[in-house]
Amino acid sequence: MNIVITGGAGFIGTHLVEKFLEKSHNVIVVDNLLTGLKANLDNFTKSKNFSFIDLDVQNHIQIDGEVDYVLHLASAASPKAYTDNPINTLKAGSIGTINTLGLAKAKHAKYLLTSTSEVYGDPEISPQPESYWGRVNPNGVRSMYDEAKRFAEAAVSSYNRIYNIDSRIVRLFNTYGPKMKLNDGRVVTNFIVQALNGEDITIYGKGNQTRSFCYVSDTVAGIIKAMDSESNEVFNIGNPNEITILQLAETIVQLTESKSGVNYQELPDDDPTQRKPDISKAKNILDWKPDIGLEEGLNKTIGWVKANLN
Template sequence: MRSIVTGGAGFLGSHLCDLLIGKGHKVICIDNLVTGKTKNIEHIKSENFTYLKHDITKPVYFGDKIDYIFHLASPASPVDYLELPIQTLKVGALGTYNMLGLAKEHKARLLLASTSEVYGDPLVNPQPETYWGNVNPIGPRGVYDEAKRYAEAITMAYHTHHGIETRIARIFNTYGPKMRANDGRVVPNFINQALKDENITVYGDGKQTRSFCYVSDLIEGIFRLMMSEYTDPVNIGNPTEMTVLEFAERIIEITGSKSRIVYEELPVDDPKVRRPDITRARGVLGWEPKVKLEDGLKETIEFFKRTE
């Protein structure tokens, strides 16, 4: 099987490349390195692996048959998409359009890596795939939220109008090795502050909730979805919910840090709750997360210790 992974030098994309190579796929990793890093893939020494530096908002063509397209390319953290708002919108719109065109040309199956952010600041908890969301299209997070909502819409349009085989994964908070230390998300922020005994910054009162899925579980869920026959969106994430304050305390405990918790103003449109309903993933894919939070955090903390 020949598979394309867009955003393949990023956090999730590089882990996916590893899994696909391990399953015998020939992998073409496409990344323009706006947020991805070649160090995430430089360990892959395989004749079945090719890296192509390319911006998928511009068309790309391949002569050899393509079987699967895993479309993960996009800035994915608030730090990135607030700094790169136009690029975020373009990769969600033009990038998805180009990858769907490639899938049509090769009669390939395409999986869109969507996001829990399509639910915005949700008014229901946990969030099932049938929930339409509560999104502010002109707020600071709108460039990412709406890019992914549009990407879902055009993906489903290609599926219904052109008969393209498509899959949509709504990815919830994921953590693990290869996360960027400065990507602005809660896991690397808290871990790096704790390792340096710096104050741990909690936004708002810390009572907003999150759920955290270890990267190996998430990648397994994505692969199972691609190989399934299910075409509606599927939540992939960990349904175990905790407050941000509880999470900060857990990080301090595991690292043995002397850090203190300090509070700052909550960013605009920051979700108050975030927890996936994974009933569909359990039923359709036979999937649910297996890695316990403490075990996953220990692996992640060790990674950040090595890369300081």
């Protein structure tokens, strides 16, 4: 297949590109390197099947030749990145989604959008099934990300209804693993770096908010199953193993054999109190479930962070 992937220089995108090249697909990455790294692509540039277009997805995307699949991942994704780049985040989710859908329409290509559990906002129900509409603050401090993704979902759904675009949406829950940026403020890398440096672990609030962490190879397997599926549905892709942020900190301190304590900071506005995916739909329709347990995934991630911490 000829696959166009926006955001392919980022954390999850790089893992997907690796898989596609292993399967001998032709891969075109479209990325403006806002949060992704050119160095992430170094291993791929040797491949004749790989090419890179340095472009912001808010611009027209010109691709010569046939395209079989468009995957739209491009977006700031960590709270630090979208807080620092609110307008670009809104444009990547809105104009970028329309542009990538236009490309899929012009090329008669299949389409996949990576949405997020953040479309559920601060949910009143747990676990969250795809049928839950969410509770999002439309003008709060996270709204540039949450609402951009909600718009993106609406755009994909309309292009599917009106133009019969063969599309699917995956709502990813917190994903972690090797190749995450170490300084973009995501909780798993923050805690590992602080634990390895013997610094106190920064916890916002009391640490009793819950999250569900999915190892990156499981997330990537879920995305590929959704790509291959005939279904034009929305799927939660995440690990239902829900833990509190304090438990995550304690686990990381124990696995790194660190002596770090905890430094409690004020809880930011609109921080969700709970996150747990209902993955019955992905299990039933995609025959997908996560395989990597938290300690196994954290150990792999800790090993990678140790090797990459300067």
